[in-house]
Amino acid sequence: MPSTGGDATTVAVRPLAPADWPAVEAVYREGIAGGHATFEATPPTWAEFDAAKHPALRLVATTGDDVVGWAAAGPVSSREVYRGVVEHSLYVARAARGRGVGGLLLDALVAAADDAGAWTLQSGIFPENTASLRLHATHGFRVVGRRERIGLMTYGPLAGQWRDTILVERRAP
Template identity: 35%
Template sequence: MPQELEEVQVRPGTEADLAALTNLYNHYVRETAVTFDTAEFTAEQRRPWLHSHPEDGPHRLLVACTGEGIAGYTTSGPFRQKSAYATSVEASVYLAPHAVGRGIGTLLYEALFAELAEERVHRVFAGIALPNEASVRLHERFGFRRVGEFTEAGWKFDRYWDVRWYEKRLDHHPSE
């Protein structure tokens, strides 16, 4: 029987989470085309990534914790580096294998979008390597709409992978 969602705590990621977050991400590097990274990371290599997500501002890192430890995380980060993109972010969710299908991705995105509603964010983008029906359903449930597809965009596991892009409009305008 799945663990009840009331037992899930969503909070900002901290330095103490770095090893667990790195291990979780490395699972996706090794086993899936969800990320196009092809080499695993050490915790020290991931430290700059962790610190690029402060507790305030549009670039967030939230973790979901259960009695089993870190069940997943969500991030919002820069969409592109040029200054005109400052009100746009790219979002992602990664779940531990034991946490898939338990509603934790939904909890993480609910928390992330609640925080982003208080920030100067106008658009949230997400790229999904295909096939990934669970991620497509999650993003569509949160109001993302499909805006395009890059065919054969990444080479991993001896084949090409397509990436479908989604966007979600937030109502913030930069002059507010």
């Protein structure tokens, strides 16, 4: 899988293993705390995450033994007609941001999705998460549209506010 650099700061991307869950959950919690990553107030349990994500579409970025980011995707529907459409999430640890981790993860997730037969990768991103929107645009995702007042925030300083998301997608060639 992809990596960058050749020293102690080398970032590698590999499949997410169950043993990675505590570190993945910690990165997930950091994203939640920022208020612009998800509507979820807490991460799922490992069992919930495992059940919802496609086994071939779960990746971690590591520096040495440390998980510094993760990406995963799961089906948007159980209907056969949508079998190749997956929704993804991507989180980078605060300390690893700005080092290309997100790009490595997104490239690896796109390749894994292509290999798994997914023809559409999509995600809903808060408009305030400009770094994620730029990352996705740089990696071939297009904005499909804005979903206005799609969800009611239940935690943090924006609790009680309706939030918009920007729907982005990448179609397989």
